[in-house]
Amino acid sequence: MTLDTPPQDEPAFLKGVKGPRRPRIALMGEFSAGKSTLANLMIGSDPLPVQVIATQLPPVWxxxxSGPAAIVDLEGNETPCELEALQEISTEETAFIRVQCKEEILRMCDIIDMPGISDPNMASAVWERILPLADGVIWCSPATxxxxxxxxxxxxxxxKHIQEHSLLLLTRGDMLVSEKxxxxVLKRVRSETDALFAASMMISLTQAxxxxxxxxxxEESGAEPFVTEFLNTINRIADQIEDGSPLEPFKTLNCEPQALVENEASSASVAHEETGDRIVPRRPIAKSRRERPTPRPQPEEDLDLSPKFS
Ligand SMILES: Nc1nc2c(ncn2[C@@H]2O[C@H](COP(=O)(O)OP(=O)(O)OP(=O)(O)O)[C@@H](O)[C@H]2O)c(=O)[nH]1
Ligand SMILES: [Mg+2]
Known part of the structure; x- marks a missing residue:
């Protein structure tokens, strides 16, 4: 495997990706490590049916x-697709599946849900050709x-340039019996991965x-330190994207946990405020995946633009 150099020329399959770009974060790890659970948690609205981001699919970008989902082949040709029909996709000929949705975290970065690294039914080329395009990785590894x-x-x-913008996330923290x-486990893993990740932490994705x-x-789930590190990472990457940051400036606002912005119009108006060119980590919010709070008018100080970790 040759992953050592950044891509000199963008591959053909990126020809449909135009304009300034956002930081790209790939979710990686072994089969069933929690990548798709994490993707749903980060995006917050479960935009994809579960089976769509289950194993044996090519990367889901x-x-x-608000565009339709599309299969992007190795030459960059796009075929609109029904998410429900994705099981029949050819992983050899597909570069990635493009999915779009209007969720707040996606204003900050693209998320690429990768297949498991050692899936016996899938050539490693399926994720290896996408990996060099990522700016950073969240590597999921079951704590057990x-x-x-x-x-x-x-x-x-x-x-190295990807490693230094990457986080090691030990999932299934709830499966370990005690805090001790x-x-x-965290101490051992940190000693074994010293300098290979920007930070490592443990989480229970299901609890979060x-x-x-x-x-x-x-807080007990371990999600809070993860969100802080994640946003720090996105900030660092955004700083380094040479062709101008496409990111909406985000504002630091003190807020109560329930103060969620569900209303896109009000969210956008705050996101466009001139507050400097950095995204500032703020307190994450736990939010029901079943019942979204009804949008309610709020004074600006109460608005929160945190990623929706439902
Ligand atoms: N108890 C517990 N279960 C988890 C946690 N994270 C994920 N799971 C479960 O592990 C199973 C696999 O999770 P996925 O998110 O599908 O894993 P994946 O890495 O996307 O798997 P592949 O795409 O098939 O490689 C699901 O049943 C999740 O509910 C966790 O932190 N704790
Ligand atoms: Mg998955």
């Missing part, structure tokens, strides 16, 4: 917009068997997903 040799051997070939066990509006459960 999710970005801000964290950081296996197979993961380490893939990661050691990932370019969690600390022990189910936290709804309960800040205590959200």
């Amino acid at each position: 999710i970005s801000y917009g 068997q964290a950081w296996r040799q197979s993961e380490a051997s893939v990661w050691e070939n990932v370019p 066990d969690r600390r022990k 997903r189910d936290a709804e509006d309960d800040p205590a459960i959200w």
Whole structure:
């Protein structure tokens, strides 16, 4: 595998991707490590049916917009597709599946949900050809068997400039019995991955997903430090994107946990305020995936533009 150099020329399959770009974050890891659960948690609205982002699919590239889902082949030709029919896709001929939705986090970055790294039914080329296009990776590794040799051997070939904008996320933290066990695993993994990631932390994705509006459960899940590190990472990448940051400036506002912006119009108006060119990490919000709060008018100080971690 040769992943050591950034792509000199953009591959043909990117010809439909035009204009200034957002930071691109790939979600990677072994089969069933929690990548798609994380994608849904980050995006917040479960834009894709579960089976669409399950195994044996090519990378699913999710970005801000309202266009139809499309299969993008290796030459960059796009075929609109029904998300429900994606099981029949040819992974050899497909570069990625493009999905767009208008969720707040996608104003900050594109998210690429990758297939598992050692899926016996899928050639590694399927994710290897997309990986060099990512600016950073969130590597998911189940805490119960964290950081296996197979993961380490893939990661050691990932370019340094990607590694330094990447996070190691130990998922399934809830499967470890005690806090002592969690600390022990995290300590071991940190010593084994020293300098290979910008930061590493443990999370229970299912707990974070189910936290709804309960800040205590959200905090217990480990999601809070992850969100902070994630936003710091996005900020660093945005700073380094040479062709001008396409990002909407975000404003730091103190807010209560329930103060969610669900209304796109009000969200956009605040997002356009001139507040400098950095995105500032702010307090994450747990939000129900089943019942979205009704949009309600709020004074500007109460608005929150945090990623929707439902
Ligand atoms: N208990 C627990 N279960 C989790 C956690 N994260 C993910 N899961 C479960 O693990 C299973 C696999 O999760 P996915 O998100 O589909 O994993 P994936 O990495 O996308 O899997 P592939 O795409 O098939 O490689 C699902 O049943 C999730 O609910 C976690 O933090 N705790
Ligand atoms: Mg998946």
